[in-house]
Amino acid sequence: MTALLAAWYDLRDLSGISREITEWVQGWGPEWLASALSGLIGSLAILAVVGPTLLLLIWVERKLIARIQVRYGPNRVGPRGLFQPVADAIKLILKEELVPRAADKWLFFLPPVLVFIPALLVWGVLPFGPNMQVADLNVGVLYLLAISGTNVLVIFIAGWASNNKYALFGAMRVIAMTISYEVPVVLSLLAVVFFTGSMSLNGIVQWQQQEDLILLLLLPLAALTFFIGGTAELNRTPMDIAEAESEIVAGYHTEYSGMRFGLFYAVELLNAFALSALMATFFLGGWWLWGLEEWVPSWLILLAKTSMVYFVLIWLRGTLPRLRIDQLMSFCWKFLVPAGLLFIVVAAVERTVLLETDWDRTVALPVMAVINAAITLAVVVLYARTAGGPLARLPHAPIMARGRVGGLRAARELAEAAGGGD
């Protein structure tokens, strides 16, 4: 009994509860009941975490964006507007859900439901602590890539079933973009897998713990590629062309109203948070923080790191304009993919060096980190110099007429004086 209580009250490892229960069931019941029960507890725990987090996320995102935009943000419902998401959800549920006459009724109904599934499944393999993980798949990375791929299908169903031109445009853009950006994401994760030698997410975190080094320092280019590719898959600014408000209204969910729209909106935030958590796990050491996880609950450390990445996402959303679809594509295929391939070669060479030689790893890894940082810097600077073409290199200030007034002749003279010519 005391052992049970001790495990229950250990905040650092909440999986103790689940373990105690399953062990107790194993004592008298069949094996399948124990596994089923452990899975059920894990799923319920995720649902219990995700729901409130989602409500909080909406508030956090709106508040932060408001701060960036010199406004107050929601501040009427509840203390500091904290209950605004609840009020919004009630409003959305009460609203009429319109179905366009030309829409495919069944297909139209499916996407808001289906879109939640991948968003929730991602959390299944995420390690919140050394033992806190619903399923420690040894192919966790592959599982994640497969899950994120299904999202495209759901969005295309939404765009197609709406029978709306804006929605179809949005869906087409999503497909083109997500399929392209899947490649750099896979390449960046390949570099991670090369180094850690593990496809399990917990294995990747444990490798970072073992080597006392977060992968962001060792593989900066892979981290950058993963972050940019992930942002593209989320359809967030600066890559929100799928729902580009100023162009195609709301993209694939133009025709969705009421809580159906609310679900799309919620999943968008949830996916952004999941991406932040994955970024934290792969590249920032997950639940591990140089021994601090012995004192602070590991899931709090993961949450802190996730929030940091999420803040960067919100920051980008509040600051950057949107790229055009052809620019997004050329950025992916002309920069991210070659850079990812280059980095794979680098990672493979370094990994072989680590395996084949008996160099001191505490020296070899920092040296490799410095080399990789230099490569990243060189690649990014080189691209920044050449991107944009000659037009983008025109001066960013207008020509001043200096008292010259007139028509075409004056225009030509001014242009010549400025060195441009016609």
Add this chain to the structure above:
Amino acid sequence: MCPESPPTSTRSEPVVVNLGPQHPSTHGVFRLKVTLDGEVVQDADMIIGYLHRSMEKLAEERTFTQNIPFTDRIDYLAAMSNNLAYCLAVEKLADIQVPPRAQWFRVLFAELQRIASHSLANGTFVNDCGAWQTPLMYMFREREKVLDMFEMTCGARLTTNYMRIGGVAFDPPPELLPAVRAFLDEMPDRIAEYASLTVDNEILVVRSRGVGVISAEAAINASLSGPVLRGSGVPWDLRKADPYCVYDQLDFDVPVGRNGDCYDRFIVRLEEVRQSVHILKQVVDNIPGGPWLTDVPLHLRPPEAEAYARVESPRGELGFYVVSDGGPTPLRFHCRAPSLINLTALKQMSVGGTLADAIVTLGSIDIVVGEIDR
């Protein structure tokens, strides 16, 4: 010999997409019908008239003074400039002298209005490029201060109805000039802050450089004016070319673009805000005393004549053509609306680009639908 199998062809045809009259980036109730081949614009049809209020006809039924409020509602984002242009036309028609104090106040408010209008135009332009509301909010902050000054002076923020035939309606309150001075002191920093966020932003540059290009020649042929014309490199500003009020006593420069694209129109507007601040700094120190309104009969009956007066409104050459038959109401009242004429170049600028480019181009022209439809 086996029969040829029927060719399996995928049929593809252009899609017609309606942008508007209710669409997030049509700036009002303007409707753009684009024919798209994938994402590329093949044809763009502009459909206007959703905001038509028959102003020019209504104005023929009202006295010359009663028509001033109409001009507010023609270009509701630059009411002061419209007031000014109409009053200049009637003053030319009836040969009315305007006292110097009113002249300076007219310039003061016209330039404040230019700052407000250009701020909004640049904010919505960056918004159309996809920056999620942030630049718009920053620019609204500046515009709000200008509107506060309008409110301080004449009680209204948008539809000011402040200029009168023969001067201005009221002498502004004593706290106006200190407010303007404080605004001018902080404005250069605000413009620099704003420019640092947008002008050198790589995404904004690649989104708008080389997009919606119109050459100087084509711009002149299309009779464009204002920042759209100057963006194409033509140094044509009515404040320099045909000075009215006291602009010939003021020192300022006219910015022109290099390439005639959306980015040029954007930076030209930004520089014009800087120049307006420079003008205002000279104006606040030079306002003379004296009367601000000449005595003009309420039922003004100008002699049988016609007059056309033009000003450089934030959107371009804004002209009013007024004909009098000697009666208390104008026989003909016509407005040369810069938005309408600048808009005619939209098709030329956007065909061949993508849908996203067409939206950015529309944003860079800075239309006000109230002025297009009247």
